[in-house]
Amino acid sequence: MDDKQRFTWQCPAPQQQSKISMAHGGGGKLMHDLIHNAFIPAWDNPILQQNSDSAALGVGKTKLAFTTDSYVVQPLFFPGGDIGSLAVNGTVNDLAVRGARPLYLSVAMILEEGLEVETLFQIVESMRKAANDANVQIVTGDTKVVDKGSGDGIFVNTSGIGIIENDLDVAPKSICDKDVIIVSGDVGRHGIAIMAVREGLRFESTIVSDCAAFANVTQQLLEASIEIHCMRDLTRGGLATALIEIAQAANKGIHITETSVPVDEGVRGACEILGLDPLYTANEGRFVCIVPQKDAQHTLQILQQYNERACVIGEVEEDGCGLQISSCLGVKRIARMLSGTQLPRIC
Amino acid sequence: MDDKQRFTWQCPAPQQQSKISMAHGGGGKLMHDLIHNAFIPAWDNPILQQNSDSAALGVGKTKLAFTTDSYVVQPLFFPGGDIGSLAVNGTVNDLAVRGARPLYLSVAMILEEGLEVETLFQIVESMRKAANDANVQIVTGDTKVVDKGSGDGIFVNTSGIGIIENDLDVAPKSICDKDVIIVSGDVGRHGIAIMAVREGLRFESTIVSDCAAFANVTQQLLEASIEIHCMRDLTRGGLATALIEIAQAANKGIHITETSVPVDEGVRGACEILGLDPLYTANEGRFVCIVPQKDAQHTLQILQQYNERACVIGEVEEDGCGLQISSCLGVKRIARMLSGTQLPRIC
Structure with missing residues (x-):
């Protein structure tokens, strides 16, 4: 492939943003577009395309x-x-x-x-x-x-x-219809912990970031021969953004039930006061694990040894592409990537 | 080893600097001290101790x-x-x-x-x-x-x-008495190129940085089965700092002759005007290569295919520790690490 063929990206058209904004680093749609329009086409190679x-x-x-x-x-x-x-x-x-x-x-x-x-x-x-x-x-x-x-x-x-x-390819492209989506604990702590310090907010009890390494947990899953299809840590864009990214990369649908997602009461209260959605709030010690139904129970047993709030929140759907969330009233909505982030400089 | 034994470093004494200064990032003594007093003792392990x-x-x-x-x-x-x-x-x-x-x-x-x-x-x-x-x-x-x-x-x-x-351990500890020190080209271009733009200086001809990758050159040396003992790229602190670091890490003496070090006429002129020493001026595409005498000629032949100014500048001495430089008058002086850098933010 010669230089010209390989170098396919172009400077953005004038109507696009000409300056970098905070949202370009937020883990949402603008960052996603920057990566996919600028970096990946320029540096193109099969490994970079792994989308992980x-x-x-x-x-x-x-x-x-x-x-x-x-x-x-x-x-x-x-x-x-x-x-x-x-x-x-x-x-x-x-x-x-x-x-x-x-x-x-x-x-x-x-x-x-x-x-x-x-x-x-x-x-x-x-x-x-x-x-x-x-x-x-x-x-x-x-x-x-x-x-x-x-x-x-x-x-x-x-x-x-x-x-x-191991011989697994733990990546979005490995997920299959009816795979089970499991979250490793309650979500939204890191974002609220940072927000509280930054804005000088005080809640009844201090909300502590979930910041922790979880490699010992994933290692135990691998050693138990769980057929892990995909895992993703929940960072800047929270649980929803991680699942949207996986669904898009895999070209599959993912469906979760909002009420099944564990959220600490303090975090939920803070989110309500601040007008934030805990599904989009940052974490630094939580992950989702996508496994075939046969391994769901065993996966859950292992995850619950580390965090009792680990639970099943949804599944991969036979058709559709993207993330659908069922509300507490049973209404399904399509979840979108935020354009930027709830909170800048969260990590 | 328990936590307490392992964690041996301490906060610097009050008489030491309490705030980070530009010199801490200059590649000189202050940075060296920061790395060896703070980072290496705290994160101690045999690989970090490789000093490379x-x-x-x-x-x-x-x-x-x-x-x-x-x-x-x-x-x-x-x-x-x-x-x-x-x-x-x-x-x-x-x-x-x-x-x-x-x-x-x-x-x-x-x-x-x-x-x-x-x-x-x-x-x-x-x-x-x-x-x-x-x-x-x-x-x-x-x-x-x-x-x-x-x-x-x-x-x-x-x-x-x-x-x-390969089976070589290309590192300071591998250098031996009477090994030959070879530099891959003329030195000081990058520092002067940056300085000229930053300060708006104009010389008769534009001084161009030597910024380039040289992995193809080192790869050719390896493929020619040259018994390379040590190599070091010449960056922030220039040729002198690189050789001092090698000598100290190896606990050996290194002796070079100042007049043998190739310096472009424009770079030399600019250094004289600016009061800089080209031996301490930054490079981004040059390296030193330390080889046994038996391989010196072959090394030089290969290096000169890429840069005709590659040459022998000195040798490892039987005794002594540190860098000694013979001036054009034949006077030997001990070279010291600068405390900071000639120019901040050079790379």
């Missing part, structure tokens, strides 16, 4: 998962975590949902001139604990400093390598 | 190199490259100097709200070309947006995976 947060690669005789994420969360510290634990857990989870055992992380920091060294040390220590808990090693790194006013305290990038030790 | 820009890893039956770098260069575009080509070439080169064949890159972007989409597309296209030229695939990515005033247009992180297909 982690790439599955053959290197020599070994099958690897490889992923990257930059973390720009504000504030840096929040109930249940900080930018350091988030950066380790987020990347570990991206490897885990590809069916890989996470092994190694890189850490690259962009520090703003004037950052307190004490703050940096707290974050470094938090990363140490998180890496220890997730049983991964930080093996390489990079440090850059930008002048005051050109950054925001600290940005952390982590990239990760995991080994895929 | 790339980690060499065993994954399954495969030997990999893994590396990361964030790029914050200003201006985004400069003669000979831009932040996109730099981000691809820099990470490819970090893999190459570990004796690996670069294969896959991740790309994570932190965009500032208000960035021109056209600028982003130019950078994306530049990355496509650079990846194509270096024969690597971009396989996974991430996009974040920060609010206006919390970033600086665009920061790019690339992480890379390469495969190590």
Whole structure:
């Protein structure tokens, strides 16, 4: 393929947005369009087309998962975590949902001139604990400093390598009709925890982020020989966005029942006050797992060992494409991707 | 090892700097101290202790190199490259100097709200070309947006995976007495090219950055069965800093002759005007290669196919630790690491 053939994307037409807005980073439709109109066509290759947060690669005789994420969360510290634990857990989870055992992380920091060294040390220590808990090693790194006013305290990038030790292809394209959709716990905690600190909101009890690595859980599913078809961590766009992405990538329909989705009472109350939908609110320690009916019960048993609120929320439909949600009144609606995000800089 | 034993680092004493300064990102002594006092002790493991820009890893039956770098260069575009080509070439080169064949890159972007989409597309296209030229695939990515005033247009992180297909351990600890030090071309171009644009300086002829991937060159050295002991790309701190780092990590002496180091006349003139030392000026497409005497001639032949200014500049000494430079008058001096950098945000 020569250069010209390969390079098929074009600068957006004038009527499209000419400047980057916050919504381009929100995990919603604008970001999706940017990735699919700019990055994927330009850098096109079969691995990038896998449409997953982690790439599955053959290197020599070994099958690897490889992923990257930059973390720009504000504030840096929040109930249940900080930018350091988030950066380790987020990347570990991206490897885990590809069916890989996470092994190694890189850490690259962009520090703003004037950052307190004490703050940096707290974050470094938090990363140490998180890496220890997730049983991964930080093996390489990079440090850059930008002048005051050109950054925001600290940005952390982590990239990760995991080994895929099974013959599954844990990806949207593997889902089948009548597969069961299971969520690993209650949703919406991370978004509300960040929002509460940022806006100075106080609720009856502090809402703590779900920020955690769940690779031990996915590893147990794999070791139990569950035929996992797809997993996805629920991050920026929440449960709904993750399911829409899976449905679109698989060209299948997914149907869930709203009342079956577990939401903590405090999170639900906060969402009502703030006018947010918990189905679109960010998480950092939850995932959906899509398995054939024969494995649903066993999957649930394992997930409930870690979180008793893990439950079945829906299934893959024989026809349709996209996500349909049945409300408590039994009315079905088609769920759309938000154009941006409920909350910027959530991770 | 329990948590307490492992976690041996401490917050710096009050007399030390309490805030991050630009010098902490300059590739000099302050950055070196930050890495060795904060990051390495906290995240301690044998791979991190390898003291190399790339980690060499065993994954399954495969030997990999893994590396990361964030790029914050200003201006985004400069003669000979831009932040996109730099981000691809820099990470490819970090893999190459570990004796690996670069294969896959991740790309994570932190965009500032208000960035021109056209600028982003130019950078994306530049990355496509650079990846194509270096024969690597971009396989996974991430996009974040920060609010206006919390970033600086665009920061790019690339992480890379390469495969190590030889039995060499290309690292400082492999260097031996009387090994020959060879530089792959003239030094100091990148630093001066950036400085000229940033400061609006005009020289008789435009000084063009050396920004380029050199994995094809290192690959040819490996295929020729050269017994490479160590390679290092010359980046932020220039040739001198790279050699000091190698000497310190190897606990050996390195001796070079200043007059043997090739420097372009324009670069030398600019350095004189600006009061800079070309030995400490940044490069983005040059490396040093340390080989046993028996392989020096063959190495040189190969390097000169790509750059006729590649030459021998010194050797590893039987005793001593650190870098010694003989001046044109024959006077030997001990070279020190700069505390920060000549120029901030050079890469």
